Amino acid sequence: MKIAIHKSTSGFHQRWIAYCEQHNIPFKQVNCYANDLVSQLKGCSMLMWHFSQNNPKDIVVAKQILFALEHTGFKLFPDFRTAWHFDDKVAQKYLLERVGAPLVPSYALYDLNSALEWIEKAEFPKVFKLRGGAGSANVRLAYNRAQAKKLVRQAFGKGFSNYDAWGSLKERWYKYRLGKASLKEPLKGLVRLFKPPLYAKALGREVGYAYFQDFIPNNDSDTRIIAINGKAFALKRYVRKGDFRASGSGVFAYERELFDERCVQIAFDLSERLQLQCAAYDFVFNKQQEPLVVEVSYGYSAEGYDSCPGYWDRKLLWHEGKFDHEGWMVGSFFSKVE
Numbered sequence: 001m002k003i004a005i006h007k008s009t010s011g012f013h014q015r016w017i018a019y020c021e022q023h024n025i026p027f028k029q030v031n032c033y034a035n036d037l038v039s040q041l042k043g044c045s046m047l048m049w050h051f052s053q054n055n056p057k058d059i060v061v062a063k064q065i066l067f068a069l070e071h072t073g074f075k076l077f078p079d080f081r082t083a084w085h086f087d088d089k090v091a092q093k094y095l096l097e098r099v100g101a102p103l104v105p106s107y108a109l110y111d112l113n114s115a116l117e118w119i120e121k122a123e124f125p126k127v128f129k130l131r132g133g134a135g136s137a138n139v140r141l142a143y144n145r146a147q148a149k150k151l152v153r154q155a156f157g158k159g160f161s162n163y164d165a166w167g168s169l170k171e172r173w174y175k176y177r178l179g180k181a182s183l184k185e186p187l188k189g190l191v192r193l194f195k196p197p198l199y200a201k202a203l204g205r206e207v208g209y210a211y212f213q214d215f216i217p218n219n220d221s222d223t224r225i226i227a228i229n230g231k232a233f234a235l236k237r238y239v240r241k242g243d244f245r246a247s248g249s250g251v252f253a254y255e256r257e258l259f260d261e262r263c264v265q266i267a268f269d270l271s272e273r274l275q276l277q278c279a280a281y282d283f284v285f286n287k288q289q290e291p292l293v294v295e296v297s298y299g300y301s302a303e304g305y306d307s308c309p310g311y312w313d314r315k316l317l318w319h320e321g322k323f324d325h326e327g328w329m330v331g332s333f334f335s336k337v338e
């Protein structure tokens, strides 16, 4: 049985191919955007595709293609359970609430009056988020009622672009000053003030809902745990100076001692209950120092984890040394299907 792998130089694809070659796993590269995809898939019954939240083509059609194949008998990575809620924090609220996950208390409102009523009773600050986005781009603080009201009026009025051009320019400037990006980045940000990226056009405007979370204060970082088939590894991301947001800050740490193993346990438990092939969970800690889940995502930037010094197994035993997490995806997928 051959695995079809989407042909792409980005994401996990090249590492999946390297693993298949090393382990003599038969594979074939296919172009998931080609009109004749179904013919290309002849001879395969499995497909692996690392679709992304900011690739305009993937936004238009990745989930539709994947689920059409799964509906008709294909085995997928990512499969339906793993992928349907990807880049959709609103969907994740219901999914995680249903299984009693320790989710940061989250609120979704679908009309202006309900939102205004909710704001009157709510305590502030709260975190306001769009359902999609990465690197903290669509995450902000509503300090008080007045700011929250302004945000919900926009949410039920003209809505929000998926690309915050000023926020992105500021972020690029911050990265440049930190020495983590060349001057090209802020210059690109300037151009983007007038020419938003294609993915933002493909996504359209975010309108018709307002999503808030309780603001969990005093976190100098967030904890990301990635669980794949009974193994887990971790990344700590520190917040930007003068900001509460960690993701995308570019300041990381990996040492085992920095991680609270309760997060690892929760990640394993949730992945098993929800049957997720691969899941990255972001955690923050409340006043009682209990870990709370912020969001979950099947996809992540592979290179960001190459410096992890080891991983935990399902019994929370630590295995020191380098490991091949993209290989775990292929290995577990192939052996389960076989």
Ligand SMILES: Nc1ncnc2c1ncn2[C@@H]1O[C@H](COP(=O)(O)OP(=O)(O)OP(=O)(O)O)[C@@H](O)[C@H]1O
Pocket (backbone or CB within 6 Å): 104, 127, 129, 132, 133, 134, 135, 136, 137, 138, 139, 213, 214, 215, 216, 217, 219, 221, 222, 239, 244, 245, 246, 247, 248, 282, 284, 294, 295, 297
């Ligand atoms: N409810 C919250 N309370 C306190 N801090 C929060 C909360 N939600 C998010 N954060 C902080 O903001 C950051 C961005 O939030 P979140 O992870 O929801 O956004 P994202 O853009 O989807 O990030 P990612 O790149 O991880 O997908 C987190 O890394 C965390 O540091």
Ligand SMILES: [Mg+2]
Pocket (backbone or CB within 6 Å): 247, 282, 294, 295
């Ligand atoms: Mg996150």
